[in-house]
Amino acid sequence: xSNVSSSLLRQQAYINGQWVSAEDGAVFEVTNPANGEVIAKxxxxxxxxxxxxxxxxxxALPAWRAQTAKQRSQILQRWFRLMMDNQQALxxxxxxxxxxxxxxxxxxxxxxxxxxxxxxxxxxxxxxxxIPCPLPGRRISTIKQPVGVVAxxxxxxxxNAMITRxxxxxxxxxxxxxxxxxxxxxxxxxALAVLAEEAGVPAxxxxxxxxxxxxxxxxxxxxxxxxxxxxxxxSTRIGKLLMAxxxxxxxxxxxxxxGNAPFIVFDDADLDAAVQGALAxxxxxxGQTCVCxxxxxxxxxxxxxxxxxxxxxVQALKVGPATDPASxxxxxxxxxxxxxxxxxxxxxxxxxxxxxxxxxxxSLGGLFFQPTILRDVxxxxxxxxxxxxxxxxxxxxxxxxxxxxxxxxxxxxxxAAYFYxxxxxxxxxxxxxxxxxxxxxxxxxxxxxxxxxxGIKQSGLxxxxxxxxxxxxxxxxxxCFGGLEAPGAK
Ligand SMILES: NC(=O)c1ccc[n+]([C@@H]2O[C@H](COP(=O)([O-])OP(=O)(O)OC[C@H]3O[C@@H](n4cnc5c(N)ncnc54)[C@H](O)[C@@H]3O)[C@@H](O)[C@H]2O)c1
Ligand SMILES: O=C[C@H](O)CS(=O)(=O)O
Numbered sequence: 001x002s003n004v005s006s007s008l009l010r011q012q013a014y015i016n017g018q019w020v021s022a023e024d025g026a027v028f029e030v031t032n033p034a035n036g037e038v039i040a041k042x043x044x045x046x047x048x049x050x051x052x053x054x055x056x057x058x059x060a061l062p063a064w065r066a067q068t069a070k071q072r073s074q075i076l077q078r079w080f081r082l083m084m085d086n087q088q089a090l091x092x093x094x095x096x097x098x099x100x101x102x103x104x105x106x107x108x109x110x111x112x113x114x115x116x117x118x119x120x121x122x123x124x125x126x127x128x129x130x131i132p133c134p135l136p137g138r139r140i141s142t143i144k145q146p147v148g149v150v151a152x153x154x155x156x157x158x159x160n161a162m163i164t165r166x167x168x169x170x171x172x173x174x175x176x177x178x179x180x181x182x183x184x185x186x187x188x189x190x191a192l193a194v195l196a197e198e199a200g201v202p203a204x205x206x207x208x209x210x211x212x213x214x215x216x217x218x219x220x221x222x223x224x225x226x227x228x229x230x231x232x233x234x235s236t237r238i239g240k241l242l243m244a245x246x247x248x249x250x251x252x253x254x255x256x257x258x259g260n261a262p263f264i265v266f267d268d269a270d271l272d273a274a275v276q277g278a279l280a281x282x283x284x285x286x287g288q289t290c291v292c293x294x295x296x297x298x299x300x301x302x303x304x305x306x307x308x309x310x311x312x313x314v315q316a317l318k319v320g321p322a323t324d325p326a327s328x329x330x331x332x333x334x335x336x337x338x339x340x341x342x343x344x345x346x347x348x349x350x351x352x353x354x355x356x357x358x359x360x361x362x363s364l365g366g367l368f369f370q371p372t373i374l375r376d377v378x379x380x381x382x383x384x385x386x387x388x389x390x391x392x393x394x395x396x397x398x399x400x401x402x403x404x405x406x407x408x409x410x411x412x413x414x415x416a417a418y419f420y421x422x423x424x425x426x427x428x429x430x431x432x433x434x435x436x437x438x439x440x441x442x443x444x445x446x447x448x449x450x451x452x453x454x455g456i457k458q459s460g461l462x463x464x465x466x467x468x469x470x471x472x473x474x475x476x477x478x479x480c481f482g483g484l485e486a487p488g489a490k
Pocket of ligand 2: 157158447
């Protein structure tokens with residue numbers, strides 16, 4: 001086991017303001033994907049610990065929701081500052097457990113912290129309204145109140161930001177939270193709790209139950225009538241399962257699910273800009289983001305030139321561990337991820353695609369993979385329909401705008417889409433025709449705290465970040481004031 005010397009390292013569950021071991025003493029190993037070394041042994045929370053966490057969140061709710069929005073905001077602002085003061089330490093933990101290169105890990109911490117900063121302010125602008133009443137002697141108004149106890153389940157690919165994108169609005173709204181982080185990356189979540197406690201988040205407001213048995217923890221969270229909302233980020237498959245499990249207790253749902261983003265390069269595009277955009281949209285986090293370009297559609301007139309320039313740029317990407325500051329492509333998260341990338345490549349090649357660069361595990365061995373480009377990809381291949389979630393860029397040729405839109409929308413997903421064009425008429429037509437929740441236009445990096453993040457179709461429900469993100473943690477209550485006529489007025 002490698003020595004992780006971080007003051008933010010915790011290896012127990014965090015329940016009701018206490019660091020607690022699993023009742024049966026069980027632990028699970030967290031490994032560094034860059035070398036397979038065990039970096040921590042974390043308490044393996046299960047159903048019993050989850051029930052305790054729900055109870056703690058329920059008990060903490062009245063006092064937390066009774067605080068003013070400004071009081072909660074001041075605590076969140078302290079948490080934000082602590083995250084940024086500890087950016088390096090948080091990034092190092094994140095890179096250790098997820099493999100993200102240093103620069104990207106530092107970026108994720110700033111991105112994650114921005115949601116705490118943003119919702120510290122948004123919480124103070126939760127407004128009600130008065131509504132002109134159609135009947136005399138009455139007045140109508142609305143107020144907004146916190147949903148209550150929230151369950152949050154998050155993925156391994158952004159172990160910090162996917163948590164703060166939920167916990168930020170939840171706490172700002174006056175809710176309390178039980179969080180199950182991914183078992184691959186619990187350390188970032190537990191480190192956030194260390195700083196939350198230091199910022200003044202009261203015991204029971206934020207509870208973290210790391211565990212290998214996700215189904216057991218999720219089962220307790222979804223079946224509990226105390227939990228009034230589930231916020232999930234992860235695969236569409238699991239999202240559907242949790243949606244069904246939540247039906248019995250009619251929970252509010254926020255679902256941030258799988259993607260299959262098209263990245264379209266038209267004949268009139270700035271090709272150098274499109275290449276840089278494709279690098280960002282495809283290879284960020286080694287292709288392991290939900291908004292990664294999963295299919296690169298290139299118009300026939302620029303197909304060969306774009307392929308050549310993208311290949312030159314991809315071959316310059318440095319693959320390596322986060323311990324090397326120059327690394328730009330880290331390891332994939334596990335062997336299953338490597339196997340899926342290889343399967344998509346093999347399937348494409350067997351159906352007529354050809355390899356431009358990469359195509360196999362990297363010479364560094366283990367979970368490192370060569371950034372890969374395939375050309376002459378078509379709709380008969382798995383990679384055109386399935387989310388690869390790895391550093392493989394399939395180039396698909398199209399001939400006209402109608403064809404590009406048809407190909408782009410030919411998926412059950414609808415999270416992100418990107419296209420490059422300098423024709424304003426085309427930009428409006430294509431942006432409005434694409435079936436996705438978010439569209440990058442001449443831009444490959446679209447995620448930030450102020451914009452509504454989320455998808456349509458089977459990519460999810462609701463939006464995170466932006467002025468919309470806090471609404472999912474609030475209930476609107478309608479107040480009707482009667483009997484206001486003057487005496488004798490009836
Ligand atoms: N839309 C977004 O914002 C977004 C962000 C990141 C990842 N994702 C998607 O997530 C997927 C990759 O992440 P992943 O492999 O961690 O996804 P995943 O669905 O396998 O796991 C996500 C979380 O759900 C938990 N989980 C798994 N089975 C469960 C069950 N039966 N009950 C309760 N919880 C369960 C996991 O432990 C993890 O914490 C990709 O499809 C990616 O597109 C989407
Ligand atoms: O994987 C999906 C995350 O939402 C990534 S990001 O928000 O685009 O950075």
